[in-house]
Amino acid sequence: xxxxxxxxxxxxxxxxxxxxxxxxxxxxxxxxxxxxxxxxxxxxxxxxxxxxxxxxxxxxxxxxxxxxxxxxxxxxxxxxxxxxxxxxxxxxxxxx
Amino acid sequence: xxxxxxxxxxxxxxxxxxxxxxxxxxxxxxxxxxxxxxxxxxxxxxxxxxxxxxxxxxxxxxxxxxxxxxxxxxxxxxxxxxxxxxxxxxxxxxxxxxxxxxxxxxxxxxxxxxxxxxxxxxxxxxxxxxxxxxxxxxxxxxxxxxxxxxxxxxxxxxxxxxxxxxxxxxxxxxxxxxxxxxxxxxxxxxxxxxxxxxxxxxxxxxxxxxxxxxxxxxxxxxxxxxxxxxxxxxxxxxxxxxxxxxxxxxxxxxxxxxxxxxxxxxxxxxxxxxxxxxxxxxxxxxxxxxxxxxxxxxxxxxxxxxxxxxxxxxxxxxxxxxxxxxxxxxxxxxxxxxxxxxxxxxxxxxxxxxxxxxxxxxxxxxxxxxxxxxxxxxxxxxxxxxxxxxxxxxxxxxxxxxxxxxxxxxxxxxxxxxxxxxxxxxxxxxxxxxxxxxxxxxxxxxxxxxxxxxxxxxxxxxxxxxxxxxxxxxxx
Numbered sequence: 001x002x003x004x005x006x007x008x009x010x011x012x013x014x015x016x017x018x019x020x021x022x023x024x025x026x027x028x029x030x031x032x033x034x035x036x037x038x039x040x041x042x043x044x045x046x047x048x049x050x051x052x053x054x055x056x057x058x059x060x061x062x063x064x065x066x067x068x069x070x071x072x073x074x075x076x077x078x079x080x081x082x083x084x085x086x087x088x089x090x091x092x093x094x095x096x
Numbered sequence: 097x098x099x100x101x102x103x104x105x106x107x108x109x110x111x112x113x114x115x116x117x118x119x120x121x122x123x124x125x126x127x128x129x130x131x132x133x134x135x136x137x138x139x140x141x142x143x144x145x146x147x148x149x150x151x152x153x154x155x156x157x158x159x160x161x162x163x164x165x166x167x168x169x170x171x172x173x174x175x176x177x178x179x180x181x182x183x184x185x186x187x188x189x190x191x192x193x194x195x196x197x198x199x200x201x202x203x204x205x206x207x208x209x210x211x212x213x214x215x216x217x218x219x220x221x222x223x224x225x226x227x228x229x230x231x232x233x234x235x236x237x238x239x240x241x242x243x244x245x246x247x248x249x250x251x252x253x254x255x256x257x258x259x260x261x262x263x264x265x266x267x268x269x270x271x272x273x274x275x276x277x278x279x280x281x282x283x284x285x286x287x288x289x290x291x292x293x294x295x296x297x298x299x300x301x302x303x304x305x306x307x308x309x310x311x312x313x314x315x316x317x318x319x320x321x322x323x324x325x326x327x328x329x330x331x332x333x334x335x336x337x338x339x340x341x342x343x344x345x346x347x348x349x350x351x352x353x354x355x356x357x358x359x360x361x362x363x364x365x366x367x368x369x370x371x372x373x374x375x376x377x378x379x380x381x382x383x384x385x386x387x388x389x390x391x392x393x394x395x396x397x398x399x400x401x402x403x404x405x406x407x408x409x410x411x412x413x414x415x416x417x418x419x420x421x422x423x424x425x426x427x428x429x430x431x432x433x434x435x436x437x438x439x440x441x442x443x444x445x446x447x448x449x450x451x452x453x454x455x456x457x458x459x460x461x462x463x464x465x466x467x468x469x470x471x472x473x474x475x476x477x478x479x480x481x482x483x484x485x486x487x488x489x490x491x492x493x494x495x496x497x498x499x500x501x502x503x504x505x506x507x508x509x510x511x512x513x514x515x516x517x518x519x520x521x522x523x524x525x526x527x528x529x530x531x532x533x534x535x536x537x538x539x540x541x542x543x544x545x546x547x548x549x550x551x552x553x554x555x556x557x558x559x560x561x562x563x564x565x566x567x568x569x570x571x572x
Contacts, residue, residue: 016178016366016368017180018180055171055173055195055371055377056173056371056373056376056377057373058376060376061171061376061377061378061379062376062377062378062379063148063149063375063376064148064149064150064151064154065122065148065149065150065151066150066151066152067115067116067117067150067151067152068116068117068122069116069117069122069123069124070117070122071121071122071123071124071134071136073133073134074123074132074133074134074135074136074137074140075130075131075132075133075135077136078132078135078136078137078140078241079132084236086231086234086238087131087238088130088131088132088133089131089132089229089238089239089240090132090182090238090239090241091231091234091236091237091238091239092182092228092236092237092238092239093236093237094230094235094236094237095181095182095228095230095237
């Protein structure tokens with residue numbers, strides 16, 4: 001293991017991911033993330049100075065649709081799996 | 097001596113595009129519909145749903161970029177901006193960070209202190225978020241995803257503005273260009289144009305930038321002006337007290353006329369941007385750019401010049417009429433129909449503007465048929481109606497787009513051209529006022545005005561005063 005993720009970084013990642021991990025979960029996540037980092041560091045060993053940055057994995061581009069309405073009301077289908085709803089809207093914990 | 101401070105302002109403006117559909121799916125992008133009716137697996141962020149880019153959004157972004165003197169990136173790409181909030185069902189917003197469609201442009205603005213160039217850092221395409229409303233009864237929030245996925249263009253300026261006046265001039269210019277292009281209606285109140293103000297202060301003469309704050313929730317030019325003045329004062333006060341400005345996002349409360357801290361500003365790295373693998377890059381050829389350039393409309397400055405040359409309008413009229421494309425189009429069509437450009441201009445700048453202002457409407461909302469105003473002007477010319485009656489008819493044209501001639505007939509506003517009827521009224525007035533008639537005949541010509549007035553009264557104003565005058569003189 002080339003590098004250790006410190007507690008402050010773990011705290012910040014938890015906040016960004018909106019996760020509250022138990023001590024056990026936290027250690028497992030730390031280990032997995034450290035593995036990912038060392039994998040990326042392996043790639044960093046390659047000399048890419050003379051390689052053009054890749055914009056997209058696929059060579060082609062310009063996949064478009066025309067500006068025509070093709071969807072009807074999706075209200076029922078969209079709300080079908082909502083755990084809580086009211087007046088045709090999703091109900092979620094209070095924001096702001 | 098007290099320190100002198102300079103305000104440094106940059107803007108992030110979002111304009112909602114007036115496409116028929118959303119940016120990545122075939123749901124209608126219309127405003128004000130029943131909640132969640134315009135939703136599908138793509139714009140509600142269902143796992144596995146795949147976005148497909150609306151071609152019109154790319155074209156609108158190119159149009160706006162070209163109009164604002166930007167460079168167009170031949171290769172552009174979408175990135176995911178990650179954050180968790182219920183208005184964002186995918187948990188990321190599809191936006192452009194690394195390769196935005198347009199960059200390095202500028203707009204000329206005009207203020208009382210002269211002309212100034214405001215540089216544009218970049219413009220990018222992105223999707224709007226859903227709408228959250230607070231439900232007091234249940235103490236929870238309700239989410240409507242109709243707006244989720246509505247196309248936006250974000251226009252990021254350089255920190256080139258120094259006063260609220262410059263900020264308003266820049267926004268007005270941007271709004272006018274969008275309206276001329278037909279890419280957005282730019283209504284601040286309805287949220288189809290939103291401006292976030294980045295502001296810092298520094299001592300006059302200083303080269304380094306102060307710490308900036310970002311202000312959100314500014315939905316009128318008045319709110320923007322107040323927020324700029326308030327934030328400038330707040331930051332100067334902190335510095336004068338030897339304290340520091342904290343980089344943060346502040347929300348403006350227009351009722352309290354003050355701002356409060358929303359959150360300390362996330363770093364770009366906290367959004368963990370990365371390329372969206374679901375969307376293919378946008379490749380723009382020279383030919384495509386040329387096509388768009390050919391379609392660009394005539395903008396206000398050229399139009400104003402042409403109006404002066406082609407229609408002989410004063411510079412003042414031409415510049416006012418071209419502030420709105422809708423207004424300019426109505427002027428031009430009406431002038432073509434009745435052949436009296438200066439009269440059309442007077443109606444547009446006088447009554448039309450007055451009524452718009454009274455109703456708090458934007459000139460872009462004008463919806464009357466040009467031939468109706470043309471017919472009214474011609475009826476005035478033929479003296480079929482007097483000025484006062486014409487104003488009354490015009491209000492109805494503005495309100496209900498009425499056909500003026502039939503409306504005049506229906507409401508009895510037509511002038512009486514029948515000489516017989518006027519003659520009879522003249523004779524009646526002479527019979528009712530024998531002394532005045534004698535006075536006139538005795539040389540007191542001034543009483544003629546009184547007699548004309550009496551006849552007009554009898555005709556309920558619906559006679560040509562010139563004709564009444566002539567008939568009276570004849571009979572006296």
